[in-house]
Amino acid sequence: xxxxxxxxxxxxxxxxxxxxxxxxxxxxxxxxxxxxxxxxxxxxxxxxxxxxxxxxxxxxxxxxxxxxxxxxxxxxxxxxxxxxxxxxxxxxxxxxxxxxxxxxxxxxxxxxxxxxxxxxxxxxxxxxxxxxxxxxxxxxxxxxxxxxxxxxxxxxxxxxxxxxxxxxxxxxxxxxxxxxxxxxxxxxxxxxxxxxxxxxxxxxxxxxxxxxxxxxxxxxxxxxxxxxxxxxxxxxxxxxxxxxxxxxxxxxxxxxxxxxxxxxxxxxxxxxxxxxxxxxxxxxxxxxxxxxxxxxxxxxxxxxxxxxxxxxxxxxxxxxxxxxxxxxxxxxxxxxxxxxxxxxxxxxxxxxxxxxxxxxxxxxxxxxxxxxxxxxxxxxxxxxxxxxxxxxxxxxxxxxxxxxxxxxxxxxxxxxxxxxxxxxxxxxxxxxxxxxxxxxxxxxxxxxxxxxxxxxxxxxxxxxxxxxxxxxxxxxxxxxxxxxxxxxxxxxxxxxxxxxxxxxxxxxxxxxxxxxxxxxxxxxxxxxxxxxxxxxxxxxxxxxxxxxxxxxxxxxxxxxxxxxxxxxxxxxxxxxxxxxxxxxxxxxxxxxxxxxxxxxxxxxxxxxxxxxxxxxxxxxxxxxxxxxxxxxxxxxxxxxxxxxxxxxxxxxxxx
Amino acid sequence: xxxxxxxxxxxxxxxxxxxxxxxxxxxxxxxxxxxxxxxxxxxxxxxxxxxxxxxxxxxxxxxxxxxxxxxxxxxxx
Numbered sequence: 001x002x003x004x005x006x007x008x009x010x011x012x013x014x015x016x017x018x019x020x021x022x023x024x025x026x027x028x029x030x031x032x033x034x035x036x037x038x039x040x041x042x043x044x045x046x047x048x049x050x051x052x053x054x055x056x057x058x059x060x061x062x063x064x065x066x067x068x069x070x071x072x073x074x075x076x077x078x079x080x081x082x083x084x085x086x087x088x089x090x091x092x093x094x095x096x097x098x099x100x101x102x103x104x105x106x107x108x109x110x111x112x113x114x115x116x117x118x119x120x121x122x123x124x125x126x127x128x129x130x131x132x133x134x135x136x137x138x139x140x141x142x143x144x145x146x147x148x149x150x151x152x153x154x155x156x157x158x159x160x161x162x163x164x165x166x167x168x169x170x171x172x173x174x175x176x177x178x179x180x181x182x183x184x185x186x187x188x189x190x191x192x193x194x195x196x197x198x199x200x201x202x203x204x205x206x207x208x209x210x211x212x213x214x215x216x217x218x219x220x221x222x223x224x225x226x227x228x229x230x231x232x233x234x235x236x237x238x239x240x241x242x243x244x245x246x247x248x249x250x251x252x253x254x255x256x257x258x259x260x261x262x263x264x265x266x267x268x269x270x271x272x273x274x275x276x277x278x279x280x281x282x283x284x285x286x287x288x289x290x291x292x293x294x295x296x297x298x299x300x301x302x303x304x305x306x307x308x309x310x311x312x313x314x315x316x317x318x319x320x321x322x323x324x325x326x327x328x329x330x331x332x333x334x335x336x337x338x339x340x341x342x343x344x345x346x347x348x349x350x351x352x353x354x355x356x357x358x359x360x361x362x363x364x365x366x367x368x369x370x371x372x373x374x375x376x377x378x379x380x381x382x383x384x385x386x387x388x389x390x391x392x393x394x395x396x397x398x399x400x401x402x403x404x405x406x407x408x409x410x411x412x413x414x415x416x417x418x419x420x421x422x423x424x425x426x427x428x429x430x431x432x433x434x435x436x437x438x439x440x441x442x443x444x445x446x447x448x449x450x451x452x453x454x455x456x457x458x459x460x461x462x463x464x465x466x467x468x469x470x471x472x473x474x475x476x477x478x479x480x481x482x483x484x485x486x487x488x489x490x491x492x493x494x495x496x497x498x499x500x501x502x503x504x505x506x507x508x509x510x511x512x513x514x515x516x517x518x519x520x521x522x523x524x525x526x527x528x529x530x531x532x533x534x535x536x537x538x539x540x541x542x543x544x545x546x547x548x549x550x551x552x553x554x555x556x557x558x559x560x561x562x563x564x565x566x567x568x569x570x571x572x573x574x575x576x577x578x579x580x581x582x583x584x585x586x587x588x589x590x591x592x593x594x595x596x597x598x599x600x601x602x603x604x605x606x607x608x609x610x611x612x613x614x615x616x617x618x619x620x621x622x623x624x625x626x627x628x629x630x631x632x633x634x635x636x637x638x639x640x641x642x643x644x645x646x647x648x649x650x651x652x653x654x655x
Numbered sequence: 656x657x658x659x660x661x662x663x664x665x666x667x668x669x670x671x672x673x674x675x676x677x678x679x680x681x682x683x684x685x686x687x688x689x690x691x692x693x694x695x696x697x698x699x700x701x702x703x704x705x706x707x708x709x710x711x712x713x714x715x716x717x718x719x720x721x722x723x724x725x726x727x728x729x730x731x732x
Contacts, residue, residue, distance in 0.1 A: 071684070102713050105713065133712065292703065
């Protein structure tokens, strides 16, 4: 009894996980604490501290996951987070997580950590990849050399974790001082065989076959696209007669099958199989995607597959299924029967009804779109594709006072602008962080919004789509160009580590998507309902009419949009995707002409960020900057919309 | 006879290997963290749109402004 009580009084042992970026600290953390943290295949996934407690073999531990660092003398904001925690937290143990493939680099950080005078444990992670590449490390010899326990682990499978647990109470200090001499590193690193050496002919043939299959798939995909555009017969159209016709749910299923066969299978299937089967294919593919000549076509195919997945599968097929099937077919009629007409009915099911608008928009329109986007996006995150795009885009970002590294927060902004604003911490200079934050607030649509936009534009002409996205991209570029020149400060040079191309683990994708969907339901859905209730109250109190009248000159005068669009813009401030869902609904009901769709979508995309992002900008940049950014963005969005509308009118552009 | 001569990193062609000799103090600290320190062997992978070099099993993308501050020794025959 006494033993148990004293044990409870003992403070948990504090273990801080430290390591180079993208070595799997979060994966190790997740396994030790059974807490899921987002894991991806690019440096900079973790930009803040995560704490988790666990009881292991009767003792309490507090684990702290940190952003990856290159070295202790750190440069960027996220790295500083880690340096600070090591100084302030006084850990009982530092667990250095390392990529076993890069032993020299690992030991450089080990030598720096040794100076902190704290017990150290070294986990050489990614043992699976070391084995694949024929890298063998003599962990015992290394342990003898540097005086601390060394374990080899594979965080995603759990290999080696019992050893980590055995050493959690280690009191050993590291004896490494400065650069390790290369002779003994060679000694420890025996049997290194690089994958491109000593491969046999069959390996090469296999790789070539896979490459051919993937290229063929991509060509079929492109033909489907271009063919549909020019009215050529395609696999897609030849399926028309072959698939049974149907209405309602059968029609939805038919549409899904057609999409799957014609668009997703030819590209995705050979690609996935190739990724899974062959490391050498991955290496080769990794090179293709970051060359200009092959990288741009691959980018185009990737974008169009994502577009098919989100715009067609998500925004058409799944939305149809949920909205007309679930809500239109069952829920709403059922509730209509239950609730008599009157105030309650209007509150729940009226023009601004919490269920008929709030929940329907949230669950039936936005959720399927976000979910399908999250799947595609998680896949891209885990494959290692994104950092390679940073290489491709460095030259463009350079003109905007940024460098290719800024591509990561920008593309993450397509997931969630709020989270991406936090990710700007990976950028090295203050100026870069500010520019990236402004661009995110201005013109990067978040997943839900983008999905809904894709849903709307699939219904209108390719030219209109091009005008919307072209205008938004052009604005991002122009604003970046100007900001680069007027803001004080420096851009930093581009140095970025590129992780290997990996076949994404479907379990991680499922878990990540699940987590994000849960987050959406928890964070966004209440706002949808809340926004609708506010609108309902304003409408009842006859204030809505005044508000719409107040912005009338701008909305109907300058932008030439129907006055109802004003309410949609208001919703857009609560959640941008909610506003987009409103436009989606208006567009489908035929309330908007193509020109109005184009103008309203452009303004909505450029318009102020949602409330959540506004608070994040305050946190990262301070209130003054946040207000300035918001003011600038609103004025700019309306101006661009006005100019665009004027141009379409004057040029007589038929969209 | 094999001699070594110091050239700028930017002069390596794709596929060429070289030993890292030294770099200017401006970029030194940043590159050390990536495991790029004197004596290590690197391989040039790609030159455009950015320089990409491999050191151990890590691929690192560098801008011209950084790459031109690194000197490597290229074995010449």
